[in-house]
Amino acid sequence: MNLEIVTIGDELLIGQVVDTNSAWMGRKLNEAGFEVSRINSIRDTEEEILNILSEASDRADVVLLTGGLGPTKDDITKETLCKYFNTELVFNQEVFENVKSLIKRYVSNINKLNRSQAMVPANCTVISNPVGTAPIMWFEHEGTVFVSMPGVPSEMKYAMEFNIIPKLVEKFNIGSIVHKTVLVQGIPEAVLAEMLEDFEGGIASHISLAYLPAPGQIRLRFTGRGESKADLEAEITTLVEQLKPIIGNNILALEDVSITKIIAELFLNKELTLSSAESCTGGNIAHMITSLPGSSAYFKGSVVAYHNQVKQHILGVSDDDLANYGAVSQPVVEQMARGARKALDSDYAVATSGIAGPDGGTEEKPVGTVWISVSGPDRTISEKFQFGTIRERNIIRASEMALVMLKKMIENK
Amino acid sequence: MNLEIVTIGDELLIGQVVDTNSAWMGRKLNEAGFEVSRINSIRDTEEEILNILSEASDRADVVLLTGGLGPTKDDITKETLCKYFNTELVFNQEVFENVKSLIKRYVSNINKLNRSQAMVPANCTVISNPVGTAPIMWFEHEGTVFVSMPGVPSEMKYAMEFNIIPKLVEKFNIGSIVHKTVLVQGIPEAVLAEMLEDFEGGIASHISLAYLPAPGQIRLRFTGRGESKADLEAEITTLVEQLKPIIGNNILALEDVSITKIIAELFLNKELTLSSAESCTGGNIAHMITSLPGSSAYFKGSVVAYHNQVKQHILGVSDDDLANYGAVSQPVVEQMARGARKALDSDYAVATSGIAGPDGGTEEKPVGTVWISVSGPDRTISEKFQFGTIRERNIIRASEMALVMLKKMIENK
Numbered sequence: 001m002n003l004e005i006v007t008i009g010d011e012l013l014i015g016q017v018v019d020t021n022s023a024w025m026g027r028k029l030n031e032a033g034f035e036v037s038r039i040n041s042i043r044d045t046e047e048e049i050l051n052i053l054s055e056a057s058d059r060a061d062v063v064l065l066t067g068g069l070g071p072t073k074d075d076i077t078k079e080t081l082c083k084y085f086n087t088e089l090v091f092n093q094e095v096f097e098n099v100k101s102l103i104k105r106y107v108s109n110i111n112k113l114n115r116s117q118a119m120v121p122a123n124c125t126v127i128s129n130p131v132g133t134a135p136i137m138w139f140e141h142e143g144t145v146f147v148s149m150p151g152v153p154s155e156m157k158y159a160m161e162f163n164i165i166p167k168l169v170e171k172f173n174i175g176s177i178v179h180k181t182v183l184v185q186g187i188p189e190a191v192l193a194e195m196l197e198d199f200e201g202g203i204a205s206h207i208s209l210a211y212l213p214a215p216g217q218i219r220l221r222f223t224g225r226g227e228s229k230a231d232l233e234a235e236i237t238t239l240v241e242q243l244k245p246i247i248g249n250n251i252l253a254l255e256d257v258s259i260t261k262i263i264a265e266l267f268l269n270k271e272l273t274l275s276s277a278e279s280c281t282g283g284n285i286a287h288m289i290t291s292l293p294g295s296s297a298y299f300k301g302s303v304v305a306y307h308n309q310v311k312q313h314i315l316g317v318s319d320d321d322l323a324n325y326g327a328v329s330q331p332v333v334e335q336m337a338r339g340a341r342k343a344l345d346s347d348y349a350v351a352t353s354g355i356a357g358p359d360g361g362t363e364e365k366p367v368g369t370v371w372i373s374v375s376g377p378d379r380t381i382s383e384k385f386q387f388g389t390i391r392e393r394n395i396i397r398a399s400e401m402a403l404v405m406l407k408k409m410i411e412n413k
Numbered sequence: 414m415n416l417e418i419v420t421i422g423d424e425l426l427i428g429q430v431v432d433t434n435s436a437w438m439g440r441k442l443n444e445a446g447f448e449v450s451r452i453n454s455i456r457d458t459e460e461e462i463l464n465i466l467s468e469a470s471d472r473a474d475v476v477l478l479t480g481g482l483g484p485t486k487d488d489i490t491k492e493t494l495c496k497y498f499n500t501e502l503v504f505n506q507e508v509f510e511n512v513k514s515l516i517k518r519y520v521s522n523i524n525k526l527n528r529s530q531a532m533v534p535a536n537c538t539v540i541s542n543p544v545g546t547a548p549i550m551w552f553e554h555e556g557t558v559f560v561s562m563p564g565v566p567s568e569m570k571y572a573m574e575f576n577i578i579p580k581l582v583e584k585f586n587i588g589s590i591v592h593k594t595v596l597v598q599g600i601p602e603a604v605l606a607e608m609l610e611d612f613e614g615g616i617a618s619h620i621s622l623a624y625l626p627a628p629g630q631i632r633l634r635f636t637g638r639g640e641s642k643a644d645l646e647a648e649i650t651t652l653v654e655q656l657k658p659i660i661g662n663n664i665l666a667l668e669d670v671s672i673t674k675i676i677a678e679l680f681l682n683k684e685l686t687l688s689s690a691e692s693c694t695g696g697n698i699a700h701m702i703t704s705l706p707g708s709s710a711y712f713k714g715s716v717v718a719y720h721n722q723v724k725q726h727i728l729g730v731s732d733d734d735l736a737n738y739g740a741v742s743q744p745v746v747e748q749m750a751r752g753a754r755k756a757l758d759s760d761y762a763v764a765t766s767g768i769a770g771p772d773g774g775t776e777e778k779p780v781g782t783v784w785i786s787v788s789g790p791d792r793t794i795s796e797k798f799q800f801g802t803i804r805e806r807n808i809i810r811a812s813e814m815a816l817v818m819l820k821k822m823i824e825n826k
Contacts, residue, residue, distance in 0.1 A: 013449040015440030026428030036426040041452035072606040193485040282703025283696035286717040290695025301723040304699040304715035
């Protein structure tokens with residue numbers, strides 16, 4: 001069966017908003033055994049919406065639409081759905097009660113725009129939306145299922161997870177799909193591909209292998225399709241076992257997990273505490289760690305020491321070393337890591353000092369030069385990296401590498 | 414004229430990677446006067462690629478493809494382009510020299526996968542790619558321009574900015590498009606829409622107005638199309654002037670700019686310095702500020718005080734107040750802000766303390782309760798907010814609101 005996603009809104013096409021909904025939907029649908037065959041982003045016009053409804057229903061069994069359901073004038077999706085299905089908008093009491101109950105928390109009276117949100121095409125089944133005011137509508141028309149959802153991520157996610165995916169699973173009887181990702185770190189893509197050439201030759205045709213590069217990492221993703229989920233899982237597990245001796249300790253994890261999640265589990269299991277001292281990463285390490293719920297159990301905090309004074313006064317970095325070696329140097333980054341352990345009273349600390357760019361580079365220390373240190377109860381280590389020229393990427397790579405070094409220190413202990 | 418984007422890769426459809434390329438391309442193409450009429454994300458199969466090439470060229474004058482050009486087996490775009498154009502791959506010396514010069518920085522010998530990167534369809538014009546090894550290919554076929562680019566954002570961006578957009582501008586003689594965005598803060602969408610009903614009725618039909626909601630903000634975007642760019646700009650400027658008295662001081666900015674950028678300009682112009690003390694935002698404020706190049710000129714650093722000890726020892730928060738009022742309280746957040754100003758020696762400091770969720774809420778202080786304080790040379794202010802239940806969103810809203818409060822304090826000084 002084929003399933004297509006249609007995201008509606010001019011803001012997507014002029015690039016004011018990045019379409020993150022589709023990726024989330026793709027992931028959740030896949031977990032449930034559905035494959036998205038195409039994602040279409042279109043403008044907010046009647047003509048474009050009518051065209052895509054007709055095209056997508058020719059190709060697909062299910063068409064999931066997001067966007068274009070707000071209370072304001074630029075949202076014309078509902079009217080266009082009526083035209084396509086040759087029906088009209090009718091007032092829906094259930095939707096209206098929902099709008100009223102949600103809106104009364106914020107404003108005292110229901111305005112007429114809110115009332116218009118309760119109008120839905122006569123041929124739809126309304127799916128409840130407890131987290132937002134827009135109606136969610138399920139249509140079945142000439143053998144195709146159409147679902148129209150709001151573009152607000154929290155509303156779309158709730159509807160997909162609790163209503164739409166369960167309804168799709170009930171309606172369609174589909175085969176199994178199994179994904180497995182191996183995270184590899186520190187090997188360029190072309191080199192890895194050559195290392196795996198023989199291995200890849202031996203993979204059965206119903207299992208595919210894809211290389212997904214990210215800053216400093218490559219995700220190797222196996223995808224197997226077939227009848228039995230258990231058989232697919234067993235086959236892929238065997239392949240992963242074959243992969244281990246080839247890649248060795250450049251395997252970071254046997255799942256598609258962030259390094260932040262790996263660190264969280266390590267620290268929680270071992271009941272350790274962590275802090276950071278960040279210069280070039282500017283708080284990004286702390287932000288990554290604290291983005292996960294429950295991080296307060298092991299993360300003490302961070303000193304973002306952007307200015308040298310902060311390195312001296314709070315982290316206790318030596319004035320002489322700053323003067324003699326500069327902030328981007330081995331002695332300074334090690335003192336930052338030790339200083340964070342002490343000032344923030346943690347078992348381990350990571351520290352970064354580098355030139356994120358685009359300015360500030362010298363011949364000796366070009367943009368992308370980053371010193372990273374990890375300090376623990378027994379020892380302090382440090383390493384110099386030469387990343388690229390793009391600030392955003394350098395910040396990400398330095399943050400992730402600091403956590404990779406931290407993981408290795410704890411595991412080798 | 415119509416222009417479509419096609420992004421290729423299974424990783425997009427199973428949601429392992431978010432397609433950020435399309436939004437960037439849409440933005441840059443719009444600035445140059447081109448409108449993207451559709452974005453298509455498709456799987457990495459010959460059938461899907463052949464279908465989209467044929468469909469998109471029926472609808473569009475220009476088809477921009479990204480992805481599927483890496484050296485590994487899952488990338489089949491080049492072979493499929495040959496099939497579609499009924500031609501064959503030929504070795505291109507220029508591309509090979511580029512691959513060699515880039516690869517030699519990392520690995521000593523050119524492997525055969527790298528050599529295969531130098532093969533291109535015989536009918537293409539090669540566009541140079543100084544930042545990556547994949548070839549960039551320009552085709553003209555039966556009245557349609559096709560451009561195939563790598564999916565790696567840095568390579569795509571370089572090619573678009575320096576080669577592809579200039580070539581498109583040269584080839585097509587297009588009308589003008591003008592966008593103007595007004596950032597509004599603190600008014601719900603439906604309420605704002607009602608406030609603007611009469612205003613919207615008076616807008617000429619060649620100018621459209623869209624509402625783009627983001628956490629805590631709404632971007633109002635005017636889009637005008639016509640012959641003369643100067644006339645469109647003048648018309649939209651007049652509309653914005655009419656908008657000002659209606660929305661008043663809920664207008665945050667008269668451009669589509671981040672609050673971080675607004676703060677950067679304020680602090681640079683006034684030669685002030687800033688620091689932060691972050692509990693629930695966990696380093697995100699520092700990360701937002703230091704994501705901008707040049708931030709070291711005004712940002713001293715941050716103390717991410719996740720643990721209460723850090724609030725006490727580094728920021729000097731009173732033990733009694735922590736015990737009596739709790740960490741999420743007015744006295745504590747104000748002491749954090751004052752403490753950061755002192756410990757980090759800055760003119761201004763912002764501080765946050767709240768319950769980001771999903772756990773940790775109580776009846777008195779539910780998830781989403783956040784205290785924010787701003788401290789300056791003359792005074793310290795604070796305010797309590799009740800955000801929602803989603804951790805990620807609460808961190809963003811609290812970070813942005815802290816900077817909005819900071820902006821207001823400095824401007825009202």
